[in-house]
Amino acid sequence: MDTPRNIPVTILTGFLGSGKTTLLNRILREEHGKRIAVVENEFGEVGIDQALVINADEEIFEMSNGCICCTVRGDLIRVLGNLMKRRDKFDYVLVETTGLADPGPVAQTFFMDDEIRAEYALDGIVTLVDAAHIEQQLGRSDESTEQIAFADVLVLNKTDLVHDDALDGLESRLRDMNRMARVIRSERAEVDVDTVLNLGAFDLDEVLGRRPTFLEPEYPFEWTGVYSLDVGRYELSLDDGPDPSMSLVVVPDQGTDDSALREGAEWCVRRYAEPADLVRPGDQLRVGEHLNLQLDSPGRKSFFLEVETPMRVGVFTQHTAEEFDLQLLNVDGATPTANGAPRTTDAVPVEVERTWVAQHEHDDEVGSIAIECEGDVDPDRLNLWLGELLRERGVDIFRMKGFISLAGESRRFVFQGVHMLFDGQPDRPWGDAPRRNQLVFIGRNLDEATMRQGFEACLV
Amino acid sequence: MLRRGWAAEVGDYAIAGGWTPRGEALVVGDAAGGVYAFDGTSGATIWTQREVHDGGVLAVAMHPHRPEFATAGQDGRVLVWSATDGQVRVDIDIGNGWVEHVAWSPDGTWLAASCSRKVYMHGADGEKVWRSDDHPSTVSAIAWSGSEELATACYGRVTFFDASTGERRQQLEWMGSLVSLVLSPDGDIVACGSQDNSVHFWRRSTEQDSMMSGYPAKPSALAFDDTGTLLATGGGEDVTVWSFQGSGPEGTRPGVLDLHVQPVTTLAFASGVMRLASGARDGTVAVWSLEKDAKGRPIGAAVVAGAVSDLYWRPDGRALAALDAQGGATAWRVSKW
Incomplete structure (x- = not known):
């Protein structure tokens, strides 16, 4: 998934009216030297000639075992599978989902299908949020909650329509739901393209380099x-x-x-x-x-x-x-x-x-849990714990990322996952760096104390 | 076993093609939308038509009797060509979507094509006969079960249509994303590869169905031999062969043909003999001699420059052609035994 020749893919999600198409057009205008393919699931007004725009119906395919974690997007497998055949390959692929799309199957496609995995790298999930309407949407639909939970970048758009105080409150609510994401405010989707493309968001080093505090525990004092x-x-x-x-x-x-x-x-x-x-x-x-x-x-x-x-x-x-x-x-x-x-x-x-990172009231079901501790982990116990956790709670775990210090392994073990799908491999050697573990989970109704205990029980 | 015949090149990823009925020419369509014809014996270019399908060729179907073929592409069109001179005889504009599959009926009377969720039936001269309602998802494969019946696969379903009326004759259901479809020569056994790394099959006469799971990857390549005894399946680096002899393949162990080091991309049986060609993403091509019990041994192997996209036996079984991701078209002469 991370060989350099893999074509990066950014997923743009957000409710209807949140400004996805505006952002898409902005990206195409500013990145006009690149060959970009756009896969759209609803007719937008993409008006840039250089881009190849492909319309495809959103097709969510479940596997025969009926597990919702094993859903993939059949349309993406087909379209991306064909695009990768051209000799003049694309530099970048943007997938614009429908307003009501669940980002889960989209992200899972990049883990589940071996042909897609061999050619593409999911670079990041960008969720546009209509600052004026998101509060109502969050109350009404699971999709908007999930779009926020899955995001690597949250673009808080249309900020000109909302008071600063309300924006602060909204931003802190979004951060509580997803502490992994970076929040950017914008008026008419006017964001710096560098903040949404080439994030390497599924590359943990990048994430930690950019936001070293995202794994910090929350305290009752600031x-x-x-x-x-x-x-x-x-x-x-x-x-x-x-x-x-x-x-x-x-x-x-x-x-x-x-x-x-x-x-x-x-x-x-x-x-x-x-x-x-x-x-x-x-x-x-x-x-x-x-x-x-x-x-x-x-x-x-x-x-x-x-x-x-x-x-x-x-x-x-x-x-x-x-x-x-x-x-x-x-x-x-x-x-x-x-x-x-x-x-x-x-x-x-x-x-x-x-x-310190302040603790806020958690009134949303969706939240983030960060576990950080020193020490080596027993691989067998970790396997058992993680296997059980994903089996039992995989439906409620939207995203996870982290690195682990495995006993007897000279390199860091880095991992990431979407629902029950887990992808991990040894990365760079620890060298002189202190060996430690950092894990972050974003999910629904996760019990921090139990998960922390479960992980700590894996330490040798 | 495989003796190098000739090698030729097209402009981009060689997507699909085939031999003319008498083997005079090998036709190839590429990802840049070009169509090429090479002399079957020498590999010399007979004719070239570049940028015919805007966006690229997606499928090619050779006419069963005449030196003609059909191409389908991302531009939403199906073209019927003369292989002899490279002239387009019929131009069918299906619509605003990719035409991903095209197939002639075994008697050459009908030309079926699928675009998005619909399948379209045409007469031999391109006249529109009928089109289906929307399938539950994009049609992922089409195949003829005889000259009067077309089968389609999509998410969760295989449907059989009457060729002349478009009436639905039978529907087989299985909750899963079906990515490939093949029928036994008598049309009774229907096999589909599924996205969840399994092969599902039905016997139409008894409506009995079975699933073969445990593949490491999705089985997108499937092939039946002429007698309907052996079903070869991809879905990983091995070729897995199921024998329908006796009460099989239920409860039997499949034959496992192990030679490729990357996933198998295509499988083709020669006609009249239990001889299977397999191609893989690593560019290897193997030819296997199989027994009725699904056991087999390699009798020839070769390597091409890119991932093998498809393999075609010349109708007389004396030559094999491979298309690859680097735009190569390679033909080997095949000794009789």
């Missing part, structure tokens, strides 16, 4: 600031922000390197699991406890922190510091007086700060 504090009294000052309250945990003895930050984050997740104590402006902050700052009064609000021995603290906050203009001030050893006597205050510089 920001961490590490401060080096001497003995003394400190004031945490916040201005008006988007929410009337914000929770935080102050972690003692916080280190500054990446692994220390992750350790702190993991420790913090457990604190966040405990109920938060409400803290009012003027109150003391207690180190190592889950606190909820009351911020509903107007103007700047202050909370205080006493430091008895010099240490570094990590302040893990629910929102970013920027949103509330959060500052930590040194109150110069003196306690503030009730009459507001003068005092010197100095902002304490942040030694290290970082943001």
Whole structure:
């Protein structure tokens, strides 16, 4: 599937009116030096002479075993099978699906049919989303949900018709459903062609290179600031922000390197699991406890922190510091007086700060699960686990990608899959790189804890 | 066994072709839409017509008795040619779609063609006789079960049509994507390769059906021998041969012919003898001598420049031609035994 001579194929999906044909014409115009074949399943207005446009009815073929995971698109097998015979082969193939198409059979065709597999490489699935109508569509049809779940790129189109706030909300909803996809906003499908073609989206290295954070776990906090504090009294000052309250945990003895930050984050997740104590402006902050700052009064609000021995603290906050203009001030050893006597205050510089992938409310059935851990995996146990998972949940797993450190194998094992179809092979040697595992699944009603446990049980 | 006769070239991927009834010429259609005729003995070009079918030739059918043939293409047309001078005798415009299959009835009375979900019947002079309703999917194969009946395959179904009226005579169903179709010479056994890597077959007289599964790839190449005893199937690197002798092939082990290193693309039996030619994606061509119990041994082999797209025995069985993906047309002389 990845020999260099294979012809790349991009699949364009999206509901009627989402702008597929506009994007298609844009691509053909900008890539006019290339020989592009377009396979269309509904009559669009493709007006470019250089492109060969082939109309074919969408024909979904099930296999005799009746498994929905084994559906392929018969029209693509026929059309692509014929196109590959020409000597002046095409540089690129674009498949524009109907608005109601399920991307599953389209993607599966590139795994299931050995002749197609030998000549073509599925480069990526691009889903156009009509920003003004997708919310209704998501409520009404499985197809629109699946088109989003399958996408490598989500083009959030017609953004001019929707408020910025609503767009942010929509984008975060789409990201929750599919964390593997890149989201691009556009007005009239005016996107940079490079962002939709030649993605190598079924090539995991490319994906990780472009979006190294897509496998990161989600946390209940968005920001961490590490401060080096001497003995003394400190004031945490916040201005008006988007929410009337914000929770935080102050972690003692916080280190500054990446692994220390992750350790702190993991420790913090457990604190966040405990109920938060409400803290009012003027109150003391207690180190190592889950606190909820009351911020509903107007103007700047202050909370205080006493430091008895010099240490570094990590302040893990629910929102970013920027949103509330959060500052930590040194109150110069003196306690503030009730009459507001003068005092010197100095902002304490942040030694290290970082943001985290925030956890959102998951109200859609479709979501992404990422598993990341160190260690080697026992191939037999992995086979058993994955076999059972795909057999039982393959219908609900739309896409998966990842790499695995197999015990006794000097190379990374990379894999990807669509529903029950799984394709994996050893890729480059680990060399000096730390051996670890990264897996991401996009699917419907997936149980993260069970899948994580299942995978961890495969570790040697 | 195979002695090099001649080699010729066409402009692009050699899609399909065939020998004229007396073997005077080999006709070839290519992916660039050109049609070529080569002298059957020397391989010299008799005539060439380039860019006839816009988009490429998809199918070629040789007339059973006359030095004529039909071509079908992506341009939605069927052309009937004289093989002697390369002139188009009949030009049939079927419509806005690929005409993927074309076949003469064994007596040369009818010319059937399929385009998208319909099959179209014409008289020998190209006059339209009837066209079918839509099939459930694009027609994937057509075959004659005699001179008065045409069979079509599509997703989930084989249908038999009366040649003169277009009336449906029989319908055999199987939930699967049927990619190939072949009938035993008496028309009773219907075999189809399926996308799910199996071969399904029916006996029309008893409506009994069976499935042969376990192929590593889809069996797109199928061939029956003249007597209807042996069914050779592709579907992977091996040629798998089923014998219909006795109560077989149910419950029997097939003959496995192992020589090609890439999947088999085409199979052809010589007439009158149990001699099978097989071609593969790796460019290898093999000729096998088979027994009635489906066992066989290779008796000749050759290699061509590209994936073998089709193989044609000269009607007298004394020559074999191969077409390949590099545009090659190669002919070998075949010794009698």
